[in-house]
Amino acid sequence: MSDFSFIGTLEKILMESGFAAFANDPRSLIMILVACVLFYMGIGKKFEPLLLVPIAFGILLANFPLTGLLNEPTIVDGATKSPGFLWVIYQGVQHAIYPSIIFLGIGAMTDFGPLIARPSSLLLGAAAQIGIFTAFLLALALGFPPAVAAAIGVIGGADGPTAILTASKLAEAYLPAIAIAAYSYMALIPLIQPPLMRLLTTQKEREVKMTQLRVVTKAEKIVFPIAVAIFVILLLPDTAPLIGMLMLGNLFRECGVVDRLSDTAQNALINIVTIFLGLSVGCKAVAENFLTFETIKIIVLGLLAFMLSTAGGLIFGKIMYKLSGGKINPLIGSAGVSAVPMAARVAQVEGQKANPVNFLLMHAMGPNVAGVIGSAVAAGFMIKVFGG
């Protein structure tokens, strides 16, 4: 104890601290700034705060030097060294657990009634997936490998969990950029979609008042998730985690005998998993992966994918307007991107601006939930083709 030096100890602590380690790789400081920007977007601007706040905190934690939070389990002298906390949490994304559980919650929160009442809404949900495939081609043109291009394209589905699931399987290194782009654009729907809606539709089309949907019986709502699960999963087995959980959640909601499970799926469970999902995505955003030109390209491609999907839905909406003799308001086509229920709300707002007695919300919910199924099918296709 006689050789103890206060100054020496302080110096040692400082030299071994994260602050000193920043000198070795200052890019981590930039990532901390990125995290702060996301905090501002999530907390200050309220852009998808439920996801952006944990993602931002994950970025913050992952970029603190020397924490070992992302360390993989290693075997040293026959003994297993514990993995880092965030590495453990990340396994839920790695193995598609969190996105699937999020889908369980979405299923429990979603009323498929409007879709059952007007099945033609499914066509709008399909048309709004065009952005996925055009963005895939654009990403290839920009030099991304095919699997990564496929994962980038799925941003166009405007479905965060689907984008994360696809990225975790096809483009793990780009997962944070893809997830952040997907959630940011979902939050920006009220800014991105309206100009496109006004550009691609006429005032007369936007004014169309749609007839009331028929009443859907409880039995129809119960049979629907079971039938969709059987049909879609048997045809495209790669969609099983997403479609299976989506339909299970919906069955919880509609069957009326498992209210506690339905309540858990749409509240406590989805909230818990959202925390883990956000942290997992954020923790993969380390400087060497994130601070690249590719990230900027992904952000731009994501926006294009999203706009093309919206345009695809609107154009198909116009086709349905013509075919139905002017009975279908093409604005509901924009809700074919699967951001539920934000896209449907935007259709409602734009419809009401054109015609104050227009109530498109329930009509737009059909394409909106069809978009969830459509983007899961598109993602399943991409995983099938490029997943090896």
Next chain:
Amino acid sequence: MGNLTTSSFLVALSGIVIVFIMLVVLCLIIPIISKVVLAVQKPQINNRVAPTTRPKTEPAAKPNVTGVAGEVALIDVDEKTAACIMAIVSHETGIPLSELIFKSIKAI
């Protein structure tokens, strides 16, 4: 042009075609499911409705008639509930209340 090849266009085209096929088939299946479900439910509904049509032959409803509002016989139903039901029927059918004729409203 980056990694664009003819096969990438084929992949994109196949992808959107698969999505359309899947959702078109669902679009065709849903009405079939609805028809089957409604067909199965119909006899059950009729069975449930049948006793309510019987009062014509057997005046079993008599003891429970709690009141008559205009022309409407309210059987085990209070006026407030009856008013709600009439308003809902009017709204759902789009027929103004003044043009609708209710003979009786009975709790089942």
